[in-house]
Structures are given as structure tokens and as C-alpha cells.
Amino acid sequence: MSNNKLFYRCLFAILLVTSCQKNPLDIMPDGRLTLEQVFADELMASEYLNTIYDNVNPYGTAYNYFTLLAGFSDEAHDNDFPQDMGRPPSRWYNGELRPNWNPLDIQFSTGSTDSETNGNYYRKNWAGIRQTNIFLAYINTTPYANPQVKARLVAEAKVLRAFLYWELIKMYGGMPVVDKPFTADFQFESLPRQTFQECVAFIKQNCDEAIAEQYFPYRITTEPERGRFTKAVAHSIRSQALLFAASPLWNAGDDQNRWVEAAEAAKQSLEALQANNYVLHPDYESYFYGRTDISVNPSDKETIFEIKPYRAHEFSHLMFRMHAIPTLGGDKAGNSPSQELVDAYDMANGEPAITGYYDEDHLYPIINTTSGYDEANPYTDRDPRFYATVWYNNAYYGEINGQPYHIQSYLGGADGISSIMQRTGNGYYLRKFRDPKQLDPNTGTARFKKYRLGELYLNYAEAANEAYGPTPEVYQAINAIRDRVDMPQLPEGLGKAEMRERIHRERRVELAFEEHRFWDVRRWKILNMTDKLTTGMEWTKAGDSFTGRRIVTGRRKSWTDNHLIFPIPLGELTLMPLWEQNPGWD
Incomplete structure (x- = not known):
């Protein structure tokens, strides 16, 4: 057996024994390593940290059946519905989230715990938190030839712990704050739940300490380290957590101090990232086609963290096959952008096109008559991000086999509306993440971007507007995002509520399909x-002209207040008799 195989078998044995409540060191000598032995060696200690990344979900297309989180929100309609009522989106639309059943937990294969899939959120995050606590408790005794390496790994572990806590509480609410390994006699049922705010404070502490570590890098610069957390990731996690903590769900009393804290932290992060060569990518559309280049001075200076595929499930490959235009190959249509998302894009002149709806079914839009929006030609002169995100009827795709091709999503067209999963159900197809020149599923290079600089601008703008009102700095942050795509700057003189509405709209279109809207x-x-529902546009062709009408694509049952926070899995709750289930799930 090679040394590498021996090492990984030993390390796997350690992970198995540390997952038990029994003292993992109380074992008979049988060739397995103890934690003391692992952390006596700097190589094995470093590899122990690497294994914690197995608890990080792959996001992107890793929701069963290779779908996107957008399909569980009003960003998109998932075309598995209504043909396949057993798939997660259909079961989500049917309101099947329960304390003993989470549609987002469905794995590719029944019972799978494959790290390439999303799911097992509660256990995976807690498992990672436990491992980071073990690492941080033992690493102090590990002799490192270079103390700078050790300092970096400690900071990295703190960011991992912050990340895992953040993903856990974002879904389930406040959890116990645990920063040390459990002892063999610890009574787990005695652990009290702590508040969301207390957890955010712990997340912030971990991020602050990592940011303060001088040997922790802002950027990965060598290919073997691709996928590791950095100081920039710490800034992103802290910014998100503080923004959520200030938001209405977790700030019922509208404590302005929380908005101030979120704004100041986001401002500090923006300044630090800019000082360390983070810049918005010049081309919004092509930015999502590729993966980050790894170097000291990369061409992609916007990406903060990109999901690295574990094995075969390359993001670009799955986007090609599972979110496809039927005439261009692929297995299914996947997520189709909703009419509600399409309506959120401004006109090219900077004016909102649709400001709301007269009816609950969204079939009669409130048109901003000063915008220039034309119901007969709704896709003309829109925000460039619309064209980079959505394929619509008669959109020019490019040349296929030397011939120009236009999307035929009208009734009876080659890409026309149908109830089968290989066709759009609402008249649209997803363009974002896929280069139109990619005509083979194996030639794409896109990877899912979990964190990027653009979000930090939007986080700051939102928090600062709530804290201080629409100051010049708020305008500057939003206009930086709009300038990148040559959109006009926001009009001067907006009030706080008006600016809030524009920021919400800006987040929706800038971050579409990036797991923020949900x-x-x-x-x-x-x-x-x-x-409650999503709509689409049904086009009818007569000669060379098209007539469109709005249609309801699907109604949903997952919109009530109890769906704001997920229920704690029933099996976990029964082990904690002192805990109460989240509101509305008793």
C-alpha cells in the first residue's frame, strides 16, 4: 500500500471515531491513529483541516435532479413540474416541507450522502463545526516548521466554522454556540438554543479574528490551493450575516444599530477588498461563462469564492444538459426565468418598466408609462443584464451549423411551450452561465460563484440606506453596479423607501440565479x-408577427410565514427535549 493510501485510511478512521459520542481516544491499539498522533504531525494536521471542506455543500446545480435553488423561488419555474411530481421543486410547490421531510434534502440516489449533492444540511454543518472545534483545540500543540503556515490554517479554520454556522442558522435560526470539542460525558440534551443574534456575533468574531491574521491571504494564487477559503471569504460571510441580522425577519424592532453595524462592516470590507485588487469584472455576461484564473494578478478580479467540483459533476456540463434549449441538446429545460423576474429589469433608459400588478395572478401589470415599455415588444431596450440572463421568444441565439438561429418559444415552435420537462412551461429559457458558442456539454468552463464583489456593493447600499438614508455613498455603491453594464445612474432625490425599492430590484436582477433571492x-x-405563483408569456405566431399573453405557470403552497424559517428535523429535535420547534411547525 502506498504511503498516501495508508495516510488516508488512517485519517478516515480518525473521522469515524470522532463522530461518536464515546471518547474517541478510548480505543484498543489496532493500527488506528489517535488525535494526539494526528496533531503531532504538521502534514496530517493540515490534511485534517482539508477534510472539513467535505461538509461544504456544492450548491449550483447540485439540487436533485440537477436543478437550481432559483426554481424554489419566484425567480424561476422548474420544468420538472408538473410532469414529475416526485421531484423536489414539484414537492416544494405542493407545500411538502415538514419537520420530518425537506424537499431540498432529496439526494440523487435514495439514502446518498455523496458530497457532490446538496442536502443533509443540519447534520453536515454540525459535523463540520465539530471538526473545526477539534482542529482549533488540538492545533496549538502541533509543531510547524513555518509558524506562518500554522497561523494561516488557524484563521482558515475560523472562517470555515463561521461559514458552517452561517449556513446552518440561515436555514434553521439560532443554534447553540459551541467553540470547543465535547467531552466524553457531555450531556447533549442540556444544550440550550441561542438566539440568531448571538450566533451572528460568534460568526462575526470568527471572521474578525481571521481578517486580523496577517498571514491569511486575500486570494488563492496557486492551482493546488484552489477551493480554499481566504480573508475575502471572511469579509463576505461577515457582511451577509450582519445584513441578515439587521433585516426584518431577525430584527423585529428595527434596531437601527444593527443596520449601522452592517453598513460599517460592509464599507470596511469593500475598502479592504478594493485595496487588495478586487474589482468588478468589466463584462457582466461573459463573467459567468468561465472559471476563476488562479494567479497573483488574475483577469477575474471579482470572484471571491467559486465552488470547485469534487469529481464528475462539472457546473458547466450540468447547465448545458439540465437547463437546456430543446433544439440545442440537453436532457431537460430545467429552470425557466419567471415573468416576474423579466418584469424586474429596467428599461435601458434606467426607468422601471413594470412597477407591480393590478391582480393577484400577475396577469395585468402596472406599466410605468414614462419608461417607454411597449407591451407588444416587451423585450426591446431593456437592461443589458436581461439579455445576459434570459432567452426569450425570437431572441437571436447565434449561428448553429452556419445558420442564424432565433429562439422559437412560441406555440408550436421548435422550442415552444409544453408541459413536458424538455420544454419551457412559461416561454423563457435560462441564458446565464452558458456561452451561446458552447455547443458541446463538455467544452464549458463555468463554475458556480458562491461569493463575489458585486454582492458586497449591494449589501453596503442596502444597510447604509436603512441606517442613514439615501446618502451619496449609497448612490455610489448602486451606481457602481449599474455602471458596469452601462445602465444610467439612479435619479437624484430618491427618498429612503424609494431607494429601498430600487435596491431590492437591483439585487434581484444583478444576483439572479445566484442563490440570493430565495x-x-x-x-x-x-x-x-x-x-404564491409564477407566470410566463405565451406567444402565438401569425406570419412574421407575434402576439403574446401572460399565463399562470404554476401555483405554490410554500409561501406562508412558517416557511420563513425551516423546521428543525424531527429526528434531531427529539434528541433535544429542551428545544422548541420553529414557529408554525409544531
């Missing part, structure tokens, strides 16, 4: 206004 509507407590 959580934003919850923290803003507007789920009951956004997630």
Missing part, C-alpha cells in the same frame, strides 16, 4: 407576496 424574500418577510 433567502432575500425571507429576510425581508415578503414571501407571502412573492411566492
Whole structure:
């Protein structure tokens, strides 16, 4: 057996024994390593930290059946519905989230714990937290030839712990704050739940300490280290957590100090990232086609953390096959952008096109008559981000086999509306993340970007507007995002509420399909206004002209207030008799 195989078998044995409540060191000598032995060697200690990344979900297309989180929000309609009512989106639309059943937990294969899939959120995050606590408790005794390496790994572990806590409480609310390994006689049922705010304070502490570590890098610069956390990731996690903590879901009394704290932290992060060569990518559309280049001075200076595929499930490959235009290959249509998302894009002149709806079914839009929006030609002169995100009827795709191709999503067209999963159900297809020149599933290079600089601008703008009103700095942050795509700057003189509406709209279009909308509507407590249904556009062709009408694509049942926070899994709750279930799930 090679030394590497021997090492990993030994390390696997350690992970198995540390997952038990029994003292992991109380074992008979049988060739397995103790934790003391692992942390007596700097190589094995470092590898122990690497294994913690197995608890980080792959996000992106790793929701069963290779779908996106957008399909569980009002950003998109998942075309598995209504043909396959057993798939997670259909079961989500049917309101099947329960304390003993979470549609987002469905794995690719029944019972799978494959790290390439999303799911097992509660246990995976707690397992990672336990491992980081073990690492941080033992690493102090590990002799490192270079103390700078050790300092970096300690900071990295703190960011991992912050990340795992953040992903846990974002879904389930406040949890116990645990920063040390459990002893063999610890009574787990005695652990009290702590508040969301207390957890955020712990997350912030971990991020602050990592940011303060001089040997912790802002950017990964060598290929073998691709996928590791950095100081920039710490800034992103801290910014998100503080923004959520200030938002209505977790700030019922509208404590302005929380908005101030979120704004000041986001401002500090923006300044630090900019000082360390983080810059918005010049081309919004092409930015999502590729993966980050690794170097001291990369061409992609915006990406903060990109998901690295564990084995075969490359993001670009799955986007090609599972979110496809039927005439261009692929297995299914996947997530189709909703009419509600399409309506959120401004006109190219900077004016909102649609400001709301007269009816609950969203079939009669409130048109901003000063915007220039034309119901007969709704896709003309829109925000460039619309064209980078959505394929719509008659959109020019490019040349296929030397011939120009336009999307035929009209009734009876080659890409026309149908109830089968290989076709759009609402008249749209997803363009973002896929280069139109990619005509083979194996030639794409896109990877899912978990954190990027653009979000930090939006986090700051939102928090600062709530804390101080629409100051020049708020305008500057939003306009930086709009300038990148040559959109006009926001009009001067907006009030605080008007600016809030524009910021919400800006987040929706800038971050579309990047796993923000699902959580934003919850923290803003507007789920009951956004997630009852999605609509689309049904086009009929007559000669060379098209006539469109709005249609309801699907109604949903996952919009009530109890869906703002997920229920704690029933099996976990029964082990903690002192805990109460989250509101509305008793």
C-alpha cells in the first residue's frame, strides 16, 4: 500500500471515531491513529483541516435532479413540474416541507450522502463545526516548521466554522454556540438554543479574528490551493450575516444599530477588498461563462469564492444538459426565468418598466408609462443584464451549423411551450452561465460563484440606506453596479423607501440565479407576496408577427410565514427535549 493510501485510511478512521459520542481516544491499539498522533504531525494536521471542506455543500446545480435553488423561488419555474411530481421543486410547490421531510434534502440516489449533492444540511454543518472545534483545540500543540503556515490554517479554520454556522442558522435560526470539542460525558440534551443574534456575533468574531491574521491571504494564487477559503471569504460571510441580522425577519424592532453595524462592516470590507485588487469584472455576461484564473494578478478580479467540483459533476456540463434549449441538446429545460423576474429589469433608459400588478395572478401589470415599455415588444431596450440572463421568444441565439438561429418559444415552435420537462412551461429559457458558442456539454468552463464583489456593493447600499438614508455613498455603491453594464445612474432625490425599492430590484436582477433571492424574500418577510405563483408569456405566431399573453405557470403552497424559517428535523429535535420547534411547525 502506498504511503498516501495508508495516510488516508488512517485519517478516515480518525473521522469515524470522532463522530461518536464515546471518547474517541478510548480505543484498543489496532493500527488506528489517535488525535494526539494526528496533531503531532504538521502534514496530517493540515490534511485534517482539508477534510472539513467535505461538509461544504456544492450548491449550483447540485439540487436533485440537477436543478437550481432559483426554481424554489419566484425567480424561476422548474420544468420538472408538473410532469414529475416526485421531484423536489414539484414537492416544494405542493407545500411538502415538514419537520420530518425537506424537499431540498432529496439526494440523487435514495439514502446518498455523496458530497457532490446538496442536502443533509443540519447534520453536515454540525459535523463540520465539530471538526473545526477539534482542529482549533488540538492545533496549538502541533509543531510547524513555518509558524506562518500554522497561523494561516488557524484563521482558515475560523472562517470555515463561521461559514458552517452561517449556513446552518440561515436555514434553521439560532443554534447553540459551541467553540470547543465535547467531552466524553457531555450531556447533549442540556444544550440550550441561542438566539440568531448571538450566533451572528460568534460568526462575526470568527471572521474578525481571521481578517486580523496577517498571514491569511486575500486570494488563492496557486492551482493546488484552489477551493480554499481566504480573508475575502471572511469579509463576505461577515457582511451577509450582519445584513441578515439587521433585516426584518431577525430584527423585529428595527434596531437601527444593527443596520449601522452592517453598513460599517460592509464599507470596511469593500475598502479592504478594493485595496487588495478586487474589482468588478468589466463584462457582466461573459463573467459567468468561465472559471476563476488562479494567479497573483488574475483577469477575474471579482470572484471571491467559486465552488470547485469534487469529481464528475462539472457546473458547466450540468447547465448545458439540465437547463437546456430543446433544439440545442440537453436532457431537460430545467429552470425557466419567471415573468416576474423579466418584469424586474429596467428599461435601458434606467426607468422601471413594470412597477407591480393590478391582480393577484400577475396577469395585468402596472406599466410605468414614462419608461417607454411597449407591451407588444416587451423585450426591446431593456437592461443589458436581461439579455445576459434570459432567452426569450425570437431572441437571436447565434449561428448553429452556419445558420442564424432565433429562439422559437412560441406555440408550436421548435422550442415552444409544453408541459413536458424538455420544454419551457412559461416561454423563457435560462441564458446565464452558458456561452451561446458552447455547443458541446463538455467544452464549458463555468463554475458556480458562491461569493463575489458585486454582492458586497449591494449589501453596503442596502444597510447604509436603512441606517442613514439615501446618502451619496449609497448612490455610489448602486451606481457602481449599474455602471458596469452601462445602465444610467439612479435619479437624484430618491427618498429612503424609494431607494429601498430600487435596491431590492437591483439585487434581484444583478444576483439572479445566484442563490440570493430565495433567502432575500425571507429576510425581508415578503414571501407571502412573492411566492404564491409564477407566470410566463405565451406567444402565438401569425406570419412574421407575434402576439403574446401572460399565463399562470404554476401555483405554490410554500409561501406562508412558517416557511420563513425551516423546521428543525424531527429526528434531531427529539434528541433535544429542551428545544422548541420553529414557529408554525409544531
